[in-house]
Amino acid sequence: MARSALTITAATFTATAALLLTACGGGGDDSAPDDIEGAGAGASSSAPSASASSSTPPGVERPVIKLPGSFQLTFEDWTSSDAQQQAVLNDAKEELRAGYAAIIANDPDSAAVAFYDTDSGRSQSKKWIKSYTDKNVTVIGKLPVFDPRVTVLDGGTTASLGYCTDESEAYTKHRKTGKVEGNPADMDPEVYYLVTLRKSSQGVWQNASVRSERGECAK
Template identity: 35%
Template sequence: MIRRSSRLLSSLVAATTALFLVAACGADEEPPKRNDKIAGADTDTSSSPSPTAATAEDAARPEIDLPSDLTYTFEWSRTGDAAKDAVLNDGQQFVKAVDMAIAEQNPLHQAYRFYSEGEAAAGSQKFIQEFVDYKDRITGTKRFYDAKVQVNDDGTAGLVYCEDQNKAYNKSLRTGKTAVTPESDGGYVLYNTRLRLNDRGVWVTERLTSQRGSTVCRP
């Protein structure tokens, strides 16, 4: 189950044996491993990709409100391709929404369910529940980088990206204490996701796998 160490709890890993790798990413094709940290997002320090979802849906998108002590960097520049930029945007919103559900201790939060379906949604619910059970949330700083996108003709897409979790930690909601740990290679995580464009014009994450300590993501 959960590794109750000073590192973050398990990464969002859907119950699947397949990795959804973008063809040209050069990622290591290994099964997902149980992790102690997660993806999350909030304020960007770089340009945010612009969505291509229907404008009528923009107003319906959930508002993301995260704790002020949780900061993020998304080094995901716009590609100039409308579809790819929309995938990047909605993939980013998904990880934001998961962090918000953790902060609000709500495993059925509407925000992450707006941006996910199927295995990814089910895996997210179980993952968030772990934080609820232990009365923990995430604090610190997380960095996302080296995103690669492939959009397919059938309305699906692959998104692969790295996360540096070395400055993100568990924070106890019971005591208010933060469990700070030293940096390690295990703090670099490679994520492989599969998304689908739904009838609302939103790229929803359907499946997600991760690889901790990936040589692809280490500096």
């Protein structure tokens, strides 16, 4: 369930970042399940119900991200006392939510994902989303996102974000057959991600690239 790895070539980034099944963050307490509305059994194959994130920052109008109850994406300690770092965390969270919402809605061309990605980031995200939709599978279960660590660079225009995910209770489900699959028993369920973000002219922190390493989360 891991997000496709992309080698980061920018010399300024020394930290490292991956997403769900075959698919990380650090700061305050935001461990409640992410905006979940109604989708019961079988809802993973249909468009998710609407609910805006409670942590969506003010300013430019952000898209409403939708997730069903069949997939619980939680963000643990996803806060910072630094306002700039918090802005990075807020937008990175919404990009991740948008990506999974696109997988569940079977929508590789999601406008919400495009809003939170640069052109290069959008290309990588679409490839990741299609790795599910091309196989006619969706995602179900629970995916905690935790231990975020943010560094803001280049005078506040670039940032790196490292975080971890735990895929122990995250699964893929085939839309037609209903077959559910998880990671092999001998595979480390924790994946470390390093995300490079750029601040847009509108002040939105957009994903430029994502790199992942399974089993590299700090203990």
